[in-house]
Amino acid sequence: MSQTSTVSSRGSARATFVAAYSAVALAQITNALPGALNGTFATEFHTSGAGLTWIAGMFMMGIVVFELSWGLLGDLFGRKKLLYIGAVVSVVGSVLAALASTTGMMIAAQAIGGIGAGILFPISLSMIAAITPGHRARARAIATWAGFLSLGAVISPVLAGLTAQVFTVPGAEAGAPNVFSGWRVAYYVAAAVAVIVLIIALRAKDSAAAEGRKLDLPGQITLALGLIAVLFATVQAVDSGFGSGEVIASYVAGGILLVLFIVIETRTRQPLIHLSLFKNSAYSITGIVAVTGMFAFLAICYSTSVAVGGLALAEAWKVGVLFVFIQGPAFAFIPVVGWLIHHVAPRWVLTAGFALMAVSGYWLSTFALGTPEAFGGTSWTAFIPPLLLLGLGFALTVGSITAVAINTVRPQDIGMASATTNLLRDLGFALGPVVGSAIAFSVGASVFAGPLAGILGGAGLPANAVAGLSQVPPLGYLSGWEGIIGQFSGQALAGGAPGQAVDGMVQALSSAQQQIQGAAGTALGQGFQIVFLVAGIAATVSAILTLFISARSSAPAPGAVTETTEANAEAAV
Template sequence: MYVLGAGTLVAAALAVLVAQVGFAVPAVLNGLFQQDLGPTSSQLTWISDAFIVPVALLELTFGVLGDLFGRKRLLVGGALVLAIGEGVAVLTPGAGSSTGTRVLVLWIGQIIAGIGAAALFPTSLAMVAAGTHTASARARAIAVWAAALATGGLISSVLGGLMTRIGFGTDPSASWRWAFVAVLILALASAAISLAMAQNSAAPEGRSLDWPGQVTVAVALFALLFAVIQAPTSGWGSGQVVAGFIVAALFLALFIWAERRSPAPLLRLDFFTHRVFAVNAVVTVVGMFAFVGTAYVTSIRLTAIQGFTPLKASVAFVFLGGLTLVQMPLTSRLLERYNPKWVLGGGFALIGAGDLWLAAVPATNLSLAAIVAPLVIAGIGFALAVSSVTAVAVNAMPNHLAGMASGTTNMLRDLGFGLGPAVIGAVALSQAAAQISRTVAGSASLRGALAGFTASAAHAPAAQRPALEAAVGAVQSGPLGANAVPATVPVPGGHVVPFNPLKDVAFHALSHAYSIGYVICAVAALAAALLAVVGVGGRAHETQTDPRTLTEQEAAS
């Protein structure tokens, strides 16, 4: 019988930590991405989601592959693929290339890195779950895994902030590449430690690759995320956005049809006949949507709206994601001694309370101190919730289904992670763009100033024209671009002259819009808390380890 050893736990914890660093590091770099690459709002959102989409799409498949061929090789291989992706991102061309080319290279790097992380997230959790055979042992091991996950988020913010202080060529905005170099090194270290210390495990019984299921769920999730992310740029009623939602619904139906007929399904739909697992699945998606939405709004507020440096912004993420490691002993004891629904519900309730507080602090308040307390409250809530949501899902299933249960849980969590920035960004940017349009329409003087600014590049000297064209393009790209171009610029003699007439308008529109984003996150978190308390049953110390099928499990209970 496979039993989790210390070396395997260390390797699994480091693997999920590195995967989470890769996922979270762009959060403190959004401001530099905006300055260096000049992306549109949807392009900026896709920089993060280019990583998370393959994670959400492929986690179930990697869960199966680990069960079939051994989890250790996936732990090593996933880390190496992640390192390759980070290396591609570092090679993003400089300012001599077009914005489209530069963003595309960064996307490709993020996609490759996301594929590597898709192997690490479910494999690391499956190694922990399959090797623990009592409630107390599993609670402690999952608390370590969850603490490593959250610590990855903490390390990513500090690492990103510190690494960007190192110059990368002559352009100070290009220093974000050093953060990707650091993740590359961590990924190589994870691969080496997994190779040396991890014990292999597998559970091939009744498992095989389900290609119809993989293809249909991949198309459904990608179409959904594409439609949500593209909506602020193309419009919610545009043909491609509507088509995206239709394709998502169609392929979701095809996925369910395929899974019901598959002898070895990618996702056992009968999992969702188990009430605890089914309720926890909804709580996972909604709750993780709320938390990562909170992190996304905080990132955009601090870096892209208020213009904080990555290092200064990282302080906020220390409070938001750095408490899980400190709370690990407490969280583990709570999961052992009390019904997990109270820990889970309490965690999401704290996230909701922190979000409501954050929504009340306008972006015009440039002090970090104003948001420390609500970030701490949300961070404590996440520390409780992330361990609880994982423990409830994995404990609900028998041990021989740990790979599929962990893969499903990770997919649901990362679906929430992917939807958080996508939905919140779509709603906030649509609100901000609408407010800017209303303000411009209602002010003749602003319309005139904007027309003069837009035409300025055509009348500028040849040496100044490229910079002016870039500034005009940024303002026209959307609210974040309009906020990134300064309202005034210095001229010879020490004077300043008006430049971007939309700067102040965009700043206040974004401040209001992203406050709405916090409110949406709060509603989602509180809904997840209520659902957890009402719908998640179970008792402390309850772990499903003996039954071989769900039918036998239900009969035994």
């Protein structure tokens, strides 16, 4: 917000505020919706582990890879135009998500929705900052913006759970999906909100800050492609393994592109990121914990969604309630955290928050996962206490990260430090489900291999059939049993096996269904226990690292109040 903005005399200030507040709530609603629906997606789309990861991670990828450029484009060409584009893209993404009948369609919808939200987050913040004179008034307006962002995070899981429960048509899952029922209604509501935002924005004031601004196109392209390649490799490793040629090639390509990005940034006059910031050790530490700490947070969120909704088969509304305990504190404690940041050294607030997140991860890693509650699995209500700790930790850390970062740099670098820290924080968010899935599903597949071979061999299936069925990941046996049976019988018949023999093998396989699915759930449960443990360790490391930031660096700096408030606002997910 360090740029001087030119504000149009046309339009209404009130409409600008309403449009901006509605836009950020919309962006956060669409961002958080999949968190409560991962179990539903696994069951309805019969998706693989990689597919489920793409659904969860693609939205954040759409935000992360372009977020430094959307605000700049708004500065150059007018923020109101970008808000129009963001609202329209959100309509398209939400409608496509509601109509999705396959994993691929849902991933594409998430990519479009992520781009829409990636536009709305920075543009809505810039619009209200531009029309609000004075630091105090601007801080109040941005705090309200942050409240609507957090409110969207609370509304989203409730909306997902209620629509899944209230609007579900009995028996719809057995045939073609009813695109006007269940969880899909939540996405239609999001699309309707986007249309309302678009209508309100017609009366909003426009603003821009084009002076001295230039898009670093080579830097943006190499950063975007590099991050996409690395994230793609990690997601594909969920099903293909880290040793596959495709995964290795993607990591190599991503590494080359990111090195090229660094070279470009050191040579351009107006870089996307000022790499000189990282010569400051305090800022570098803050950047590290922005990634590791937020990775821990979203890894726990994603693992909870899959463990409770996908493995324990809890209804979507129960998962939604759990996410209210995660997201609610960030909304409820906005005034408290704001007071703490301004009266206590933010690094201590940060350390306390990461410590709470670490306790949450360690606590959840002790839960027995993978068995439905109806068959003796962990009750969904047992997740509430550790998830409340996670929510409290998130409330303390999400704004404090940037507050510490901007107070470790020179005043003239505050704007770039804030933007760069936000990028690193959002990268941590994107890595949460991606790396978490890679850990959980690879561990689950390894644990599942032995019991599955024993069950199939005990059922009397021949060695070649056992070998073929052992290639199916454990999630496949939980979410796509009918497809596995059909594919198995089709391949056996195509291979020349007599029809009577195939029928016998299918009957033997079906008789072992409960045993196989029990072993698959237990194996994946152990995988997600490891993810919770890794998240706890990441949060612990983050808490320890923040202790090495000097007290002087984390003291509130003169003139940084507005930037700190903006940091708190932009930070919540």
